[in-house]
Amino acid sequence: MSDLTFEIETNAAPRSAGDRAALMANPGFGKVFTDHMAIVRYSAGRGWHDAKITARAPIPLDPAAAVLHYAQEIFEGLKAYRTADGGAALFRPEANALRFRRSAERMAMVPFPEEAFIAAQRKLVEIDRDWIPDTPDGSLYLRPFMIANEVFLGVKPASEYLFITIASAVGSYFKDPNGTVTVWLSEHYTRAAPGGTGAAKCGGNYAASLAAQAEAANQGCEQVVFLDAAERRYVEELGGMNVFFVFEDGTLLTPPLSDSILPGITRDSIITLAREAGMTVREELYGIDQWRDDVRSGRQTEAFACGTAAVITPIGRVRGREDDFTIGNAVAGPVARRLRTLLVDIQRGNTSDAHGWFQKVF
Numbered sequence: 207m208s209d210l211t212f213e214i215e216t217n218a219a220p221r222s223a224g225d226r227a228a229l230m231a232n233p234g235f236g237k238v239f240t241d242h243m244a245i246v247r248y249s250a251g252r253g254w255h256d257a258k259i260t261a262r263a264p265i266p267l268d269p270a271a272a273v274l275h276y277a278q279e280i281f282e283g284l285k286a287y288r289t290a291d292g293g294a295a296l297f298r299p300e301a302n303a304l305r306f307r308r309s310a311e312r313m314a315m316v317p318f319p320e321e322a323f324i325a326a327q328r329k330l331v332e333i334d335r336d337w338i339p340d341t342p343d344g345s346l347y348l349r350p351f352m353i354a355n356e357v358f359l360g361v362k363p364a365s366e367y368l369f370i371t372i373a374s375a376v377g378s379y380f381k382d383p384n385g386t387v388t389v390w391l392s393e394h395y396t397r398a399a400p401g402g403t404g405a406a407k408c409g410g411n412y413a414a415s416l417a418a419q420a421e422a423a424n425q426g427c428e429q430v431v432f433l434d435a436a437e438r439r440y441v442e443e444l445g446g447m448n449v450f451f452v453f454e455d456g457t458l459l460t461p462p463l464s465d466s467i468l469p470g471i472t473r474d475s476i477i478t479l480a481r482e483a484g485m486t487v488r489e490e491l492y493g494i495d496q497w498r499d500d501v502r503s504g505r506q507t508e509a510f511a512c513g514t515a516a517v518i519t520p521i522g523r524v525r526g527r528e529d530d531f532t533i534g535n536a537v538a539g540p541v542a543r544r545l546r547t548l549l550v551d552i553q554r555g556n557t558s559d560a561h562g563w564f565q566k567v568f
């Protein structure tokens with residue numbers, strides 16, 4: 207058994223307090239990085255070893271490293287939140303650790319131990335605590351990932367891996383966190399196929415979605431909504447967020463998990479919180495024709511996307527080659543706003559948490 211205690215090597219030249227404050231004044235998303243990273247190595251002979259929290263720095267990669275050729279890569283995304291007492295907390299990190307394991311299994315990578323995954327997040331948040339924004343929309347976004355770094359061009363599961371976590375001080379994901387997004391209905395490109403990697407959080411799924419995302423941007427839309435690959439009929443999810451529909455009788459509907467839908471932790475949390483609040487949540491297939499009809503008839507009052515980065519983002523308008531429809535009045539609806547408040551209050555420790563989701567780091 208390898209020893210996965212993290213050795214701590216403090217960055218000898220961290221950013222000055224002044225530089226840090228300037229960077230954090232308007233951090234945007236994924237641009238402002240902290241002083242440290244967590245890194246652990248795997249080799250077939252030694253197992254997982256060399257666990258460190260160390261100065262954030264470029265990682266040397268051999269040009270024949272397997273990830274550069276065959277894309278054995280997975281990642282996660284979770285946030286550390288500043289709490290009212292000046293401490294910090296994580297939200298359901300064990301769910302990310304478990305999903306990371308499942309993603310590794312799908313990509314034929316060596317799973318990273320779940321306790322070490324959680325320890326890496328906690329230690330990084332502790333050492334980079336000054337980088338956690340204390341603004342209402344701010345948080346420290348943690349990005350654990352794993353790559354195959356065996357130097358070999360043969361096609362097979364690699365025998366060497368690197369696990370790394372980096373951290374980024376972030377504000378809100380979309381420019382206007384109270385606004386709505388317009389989504390582009392992708393009728394040509396699909397994101398994930400039955401039997402494929404859609405339920406694994408791997409970079410390859412994102413690479414496959416970027417042409418559709420570019421098409422959306424050309425059409426003035428912020429996000430893409432994908433249909434199922436087999437029939438191009440059922441709404442699956444956005445490029446990086448799950449989707450919910452709200453009906454006039456107050457019920458919610460979200461597509462059921464499958465091997466082409468990413469099992470979002472925000473999705474799962476919303477289902478739980480909505481049911482506890484007395485709402486009916488159905489996990490059912492939802493066809494694009496039905497979506498058009500339900501919006502036209504007024505039966506559907508809201509739709510929203512959800513994920514860790516942007517929490518809950520109302521969908522105001524849907525456009526496609528032959529579609530252009532507006533949901534509600536293209537404003538954030540009451541159900542989306544209510545669920546957002548329920549979730550954010552738990553994440554930030556403003557309310558009691560019956561599920562053990564809120565986990566204090568310090």
Ligand SMILES: *Cc1c(COP(=O)(O)O)cnc(C)c1O
Binds near residue numbers: 469471513
């Ligand atoms: C990460 C991700 C989500 C959202 O998952 P959360 O755990 O809620 O952040 C949804 N869809 C895709 C494709 C994703 O990669």
